[in-house]
Amino acid sequence: MSARPPTYVQGRSPWRSSARRPGGPQLWLVESVVLVLVGLLIATATGNDLSRQIHTNHRLSADMSTWRAYAHRDFHSLSVSQDISGLTTNEIVCGNTTPGLPKERVQLCLLVKGPVRNGTRSVAGGWYLPARAEDEHRYRYACFGAPAYEGRCP
Amino acid sequence: MSVAVERGERGLAGAGLRQWAPAAAWLLALLLAAVTVKLVLDAAVGHRPLVPASPDISAWLRGPGQRLEYRDFLILLLVFSGAYAGLLALRGALPARASIALVVALHVVVFVGPILLSTDVFSYIAYARMGVEHGLNPYTHGPIAIMHDPVYRYVGVDWKHVATAYGPLYTLISYPLAPLGLKGALWGMKVEALVGSAGTLWLVWRCARARGYEPAWALLAVGANPLYIIYGLGGAHNDLLMLMAMMAAVSLTFSGRDGAAAAAVVAGALVKVTVAVLLPFMFLARRERGQLLARRERSLLLGAAAALAVSAVAAFAAFGAHGLDVVAALNRDAAFVSTDSFPTEIAHLFGKPGVFPVDHDLLKGALVVIVALLLWRTWHGFDWVAAAGWTLLAISVTSTWLLAWYLLWPLPLAVIARDRRLLVATLAVQVLFIAHQLTPLLAPVS
Numbered sequence: 001m002s003a004r005p006p007t008y009v010q011g012r013s014p015w016r017s018s019a020r021r022p023g024g025p026q027l028w029l030v031e032s033v034v035l036v037l038v039g040l041l042i043a044t045a046t047g048n049d050l051s052r053q054i055h056t057n058h059r060l061s062a063d064m065s066t067w068r069a070y071a072h073r074d075f076h077s078l079s080v081s082q083d084i085s086g087l088t089t090n091e092i093v094c095g096n097t098t099p100g101l102p103k104e105r106v107q108l109c110l111l112v113k114g115p116v117r118n119g120t121r122s123v124a125g126g127w128y129l130p131a132r133a134e135d136e137h138r139y140r141y142a143c144f145g146a147p148a149y150e151g152r153c154p
Numbered sequence: 155m156s157v158a159v160e161r162g163e164r165g166l167a168g169a170g171l172r173q174w175a176p177a178a179a180w181l182l183a184l185l186l187a188a189v190t191v192k193l194v195l196d197a198a199v200g201h202r203p204l205v206p207a208s209p210d211i212s213a214w215l216r217g218p219g220q221r222l223e224y225r226d227f228l229i230l231l232l233v234f235s236g237a238y239a240g241l242l243a244l245r246g247a248l249p250a251r252a253s254i255a256l257v258v259a260l261h262v263v264v265f266v267g268p269i270l271l272s273t274d275v276f277s278y279i280a281y282a283r284m285g286v287e288h289g290l291n292p293y294t295h296g297p298i299a300i301m302h303d304p305v306y307r308y309v310g311v312d313w314k315h316v317a318t319a320y321g322p323l324y325t326l327i328s329y330p331l332a333p334l335g336l337k338g339a340l341w342g343m344k345v346e347a348l349v350g351s352a353g354t355l356w357l358v359w360r361c362a363r364a365r366g367y368e369p370a371w372a373l374l375a376v377g378a379n380p381l382y383i384i385y386g387l388g389g390a391h392n393d394l395l396m397l398m399a400m401m402a403a404v405s406l407t408f409s410g411r412d413g414a415a416a417a418a419v420v421a422g423a424l425v426k427v428t429v430a431v432l433l434p435f436m437f438l439a440r441r442e443r444g445q446l447l448a449r450r451e452r453s454l455l456l457g458a459a460a461a462l463a464v465s466a467v468a469a470f471a472a473f474g475a476h477g478l479d480v481v482a483a484l485n486r487d488a489a490f491v492s493t494d495s496f497p498t499e500i501a502h503l504f505g506k507p508g509v510f511p512v513d514h515d516l517l518k519g520a521l522v523v524i525v526a527l528l529l530w531r532t533w534h535g536f537d538w539v540a541a542a543g544w545t546l547l548a549i550s551v552t553s554t555w556l557l558a559w560y561l562l563w564p565l566p567l568a569v570i571a572r573d574r575r576l577l578v579a580t581l582a583v584q585v586l587f588i589a590h591q592l593t594p595l596l597a598p599v600s
Contacts, residue, residue, distance in 0.1 A: 035575060039582060042551065045499035046586045050593060052502060057597035064600070076600070 059089060062116040067093040070110060070123050077102040081135065088113070090124075094135055097128075105131050109140075111147055127153055178240070179247035183256045185237045186378060190260050193230045193384065194267035195219030205268050206276075207308055209337045212268040228595040235380045235588060242375055250370035257355065257377035261387065265348050269340070270388030271558075273310035278328055278392060279339045280305045281318045285325065285472075286332035292318040292325060293476035293483075304336050317476075319483035322469035323424030324392055343390045350394030351377070351387055354566055357401035361570045364408040372569040375577070379565060381584055385558035393559045396426040401566050403432060404539060412436070413457030420461035424469070427480045428549060428563060432542045433458060434529060439538035487555060489514065494590055495556035509554050517552045524548045536573075543567030543576045551583060561587055 064078050078095040079102070090113040096105040107129040114122040125145020133139040143153035197205045198215035204227050220226075241248060248256070269275055280300065281292035288300050296315040297306055306314075318325060331342035355377045362372035376382060386394055399422025406415035415436060422429035437454055469478050491498060497509050497517055509517075525548070528541040546563040550556060561584050568577040 042496045043586060045503040046590050048503045049499040053593040054597040057593055057599050060599045
């Protein structure tokens with residue numbers, strides 16, 4: 001047999017539904033404190049992550065500005081990858097040396113490191129890649145700066 | 155004297171606010187509709203990855219919009235969220251008919267537009283076409299097995315090798331759409347999502363009324379929610395079908411039809427297994443002291459067992475033993491990690507690069523403790539709807555693979571639960587999720 005649903009109370013919403021607190025007020029209080037603490041933890045973690053991502057994005061923008069300033073090319077199709085040779089903020093920025101579709105021309109790759117100053121970072125060196133080649137050790141040539149000493153070119 | 159004057163001023167201010175509330179609510183409703191129209195028109199112009207590559211189903215909307223850039227999307231999402239929050243705060247200021255009209259309008263606008271923000275719908279279609287057009291079992295093969303099929307190029311790159319994780323009922327429901335061609339199947343999926351959403355909202359209305367809450371407010375809280383509309387309906391996610399089954403179970407429980415309610419939960423779990431968490435809470439809520447198995451408990455168990463038996467036979471006949479092993483698929487997906495998940499954010503907070511296998515074990519342990527506590531609370535009279543909602547929220551918060559539409563799972567329960575903290579927590583978690591998306595707005599890479 002189905003029960004007839006009660007008519008709803010005008011103006012009542014779930015926001016006002018906890019007048020009675022099953023389990024007693026003390027348990028409700030303990031639960032609420034735990035919930036607030038968990039909420040604070042994930043809110044702090046979210047805020048921290050947002051700030052971390054913003055910092056990373058600023059660094060990526062600086063990396064691209066550094067490449068443009070160094071190469072004297074106002075190209076926007078640049079690829080930025082983290083230098084995975086260590087737990088650093090060093091990054092490798094690659095872009096075409098002449099106008100064309102991404103990676104369709106000879107590419108200049110720069111190893112960028114250090115703090116952001118005036119919207120750019122330091123160039124520690126770099127190498128070239130032939131057209132349509134990925135940034136792999138076997139394709140690199142004409143290493144200069146630190147990468148030349150580190151043996152990053154074959 | 156001064157106190158009386160102060161009270162009088164407050165009263166006037168309150169009266170002024172009450173006077174302006176309906177006008178403000180109407181404005182916010184119009185803003186919500188306008189933002190949705192703008193979003194859909196811009197999305198129709200196309201831009202990946204916000205609008206994934208797709209068969210052209212919304213070319214006729216092209217013209218007034220402009221290419222949807224990430225910054226524009228985030229601004230629209232923030233405005234939508236702000237208007238939604240305002241409407242919830244102005245509770246009761248928008249007439250019930252206007253609330254219904256607004257939710258219907260949002261649905262229609264999103265329905266006619268392109269697929270938003272996710273390639274999942276193409277995985278659904280790929281699995282259906284694997285079974286119907288290519289005679290392959292979607293529980294043993296990933297879409298890579300049909301790489302010459304026209305849908306393959308639209309499947310998300312992460313899912314090309316992955317067999318389906320969805321329940322056998324959902325896979326069977328999607329099979330009739332496979333022969334309709336790519337566009338036909340896509341529209342079919344959109345219709346399924348629309349039906350799932352409409353059913354969910356109708357049941358939310360019924361459940362809210364049964365519990366003595368304002369149904370129009372509950373409808374608005376779910377049906378105009380930014381994640382629900384933009385991510386859930388916009389992406390035509392099958393979570394909406396799961397939510398419909400979940401709310402059908404709740405509604406049937408409220409009307410005393412426990413067997414049918416349990417069957418509805420099983421049906422929902424055979425779409426997406428997550429909803430199965432409702433069953434133990436329903437069972438404990440039905441428990442009558444002094445009797446081992448009272449009539450309503452028996453009815454619930456019988457309903458669940460009968461639905462499970464029928465669907466197990468159907469799933470085995472259609473997909474073999476692999477179709478029954480939904481837990482394995484769940485375990486596989488639980489090992490994935492997304493950058494938006496809260497465990498990943500907490501790992502970053504403590505200086506770790508991400509979550510490790512040991513963290514997965516810790517999170518599973520924490521989830522078991524939370525569920526045990528909620529079961530104990532339900533045993534002692536806590537609202538089972540709230541307890542089930544808290545469990546769904548805990549699953550999404552502890553998951554290392556968090557997607558926007560997972561945060562919709564507790565929402566329909568939260569608006570009808572007898573624990574207002576659940577709604578506050580659900581909306582707060584959604585706010586944090588949206589806040590985490592804002593980096594391109596705050597620090598664009600150029």
